[in-house]
Amino acid sequence: MPTYLARRIGQSLLTVFLTLTTVFLLVRLAPGDPASAYAAPSATSADLARIREQFGLDKPLFVQYGYFVRDLFTGDLGTSYSFHSPALDVVLDRMPYTITLAVSAIAVTTLVAVPLGVWMARRADTRRELGANVLTIAGQSMPDFWTGVMLLTVFAVLVPVLPASGFTSWSGLVLPTVTVAVLQLALISRLVRREMSTALASSYVTVARSRGVSESALTWRYALANSSVPLVTALGTRFAALLNGVVVVEVVFGWPGVGSLVVRALETRDYPLIQATVLVTATLAILVQLLVDLAYPLLDPRVRLGKAA
Numbered sequence: 001m002p003t004y005l006a007r008r009i010g011q012s013l014l015t016v017f018l019t020l021t022t023v024f025l026l027v028r029l030a031p032g033d034p035a036s037a038y039a040a041p042s043a044t045s046a047d048l049a050r051i052r053e054q055f056g057l058d059k060p061l062f063v064q065y066g067y068f069v070r071d072l073f074t075g076d077l078g079t080s081y082s083f084h085s086p087a088l089d090v091v092l093d094r095m096p097y098t099i100t101l102a103v104s105a106i107a108v109t110t111l112v113a114v115p116l117g118v119w120m121a122r123r124a125d126t127r128r129e130l131g132a133n134v135l136t137i138a139g140q141s142m143p144d145f146w147t148g149v150m151l152l153t154v155f156a157v158l159v160p161v162l163p164a165s166g167f168t169s170w171s172g173l174v175l176p177t178v179t180v181a182v183l184q185l186a187l188i189s190r191l192v193r194r195e196m197s198t199a200l201a202s203s204y205v206t207v208a209r210s211r212g213v214s215e216s217a218l219t220w221r222y223a224l225a226n227s228s229v230p231l232v233t234a235l236g237t238r239f240a241a242l243l244n245g246v247v248v249v250e251v252v253f254g255w256p257g258v259g260s261l262v263v264r265a266l267e268t269r270d271y272p273l274i275q276a277t278v279l280v281t282a283t284l285a286i287l288v289q290l291l292v293d294l295a296y297p298l299l300d301p302r303v304r305l306g307k308a309a
Contacts, residue, residue: 008293012286016279023278024068027271028061034269038081055081055271068275077279078272082264087272091258091280097167098250098257099284102242104173105180106235113185114231117192118219124197133190140186148179148252165254176253180246184238191234192227199223228299236292240285 035051036043043051052058056067071077080087116132123129155175156164163172199205200223208222209215250259258277265273 008290012290015286016282019282020275020279023275024065027274032269034081034271037268077276080273081270082268087276090273091276094256094258094261095280097255098243098259101176101180101255101257102239104177105184105242106239108177108181109184109188110235113188114192117189118196118224120193121196121200122219136186136189139182142182144179144183144248145252147182148249151175151179167256176249176255179249180242188234192231195227195230196223199226229296232292232295232299236288240288243284244281
């Protein structure tokens with residue numbers, strides 16, 4: 001375990017560093033001038049040159065990268081051009097909102113998708129299962145922005161029972177959570193249905209049934225337990241993706257998370273803010289994946305870390 005953990009941490013640090021390097025190069029090679037986005041519309045060429053010098057954008061790219069690497073190891077990612085404060089602090093202030101939305105969406109997904117997938121597997125090849133399958137396919141096909149707009153129209157305009165935007169109270173979490181969870185629910189329920197159908201048709205379930213084990217125990221203790229590894233993998237992957245910010249949903253609902261922050265940073269060519277956002281979200285995503293890997297031996301004793309099952 002210590003050897004595996006040390007190796008994974010080393011790989012994770014290298015991944016984060018290479019990701020930051022790639023983002024550093026791409027944002028500077030992309031069209032657009034941060035000085036023009038930062039300056040007033042009436043700014044002269046001299047004003048733009050002064051702004052570039054202030055932010056160090058007048059130096060060669062390899063010199064800027066050297067300063068970036070030096071500051072990265074000291075925890076200084078620069079000052080946000082648009083917020084006029086340390087970029088890392090701006091991201092950390094927004095991150096709790098994104099984490100709250102991601103946790104609530106995954107919780108709703110788990111509580112609904114797992115029982116739904118089990119129900120579909122127990123009724124495979126029936127009309128009820130076909131109807132549920134059609135609904136999940138429809139949920140998987142609906143874009144986030146369309147789902148969000150429909151929910152806003154119904155529950156914030158036609159029947160104004162929930163807030164339309166922002167996070168002034170916990171009721172403001174409902175519509176964004178449902179919007180995000182619709183797609184996740186469709187994906188996870190279909191995965192559970194597939195894994196459970198395979199498990200229920202396996203030989204060990206047949207032997208257990210011949211010994212008089214109840215159908216409830218066969219479903220939840222035998223089949224679902226043996227389907228837990230792919231289920232946890234899928235939930236961990238989706239949770240890590242949500243931590244990167246659900247950009248469309250956050251923009252639709254005015255959610256103050258990192259997704260909407262990235263949109264603003266890209267619009268204003270705020271290089272320090274983009275780099276800080278990537279650092280925080282990539283670190284959290286890699287940490288979630290590491291925790292998922294460490295959970296495998298607890299879910300299936302046949303799994304050994306660093307070895308084939």
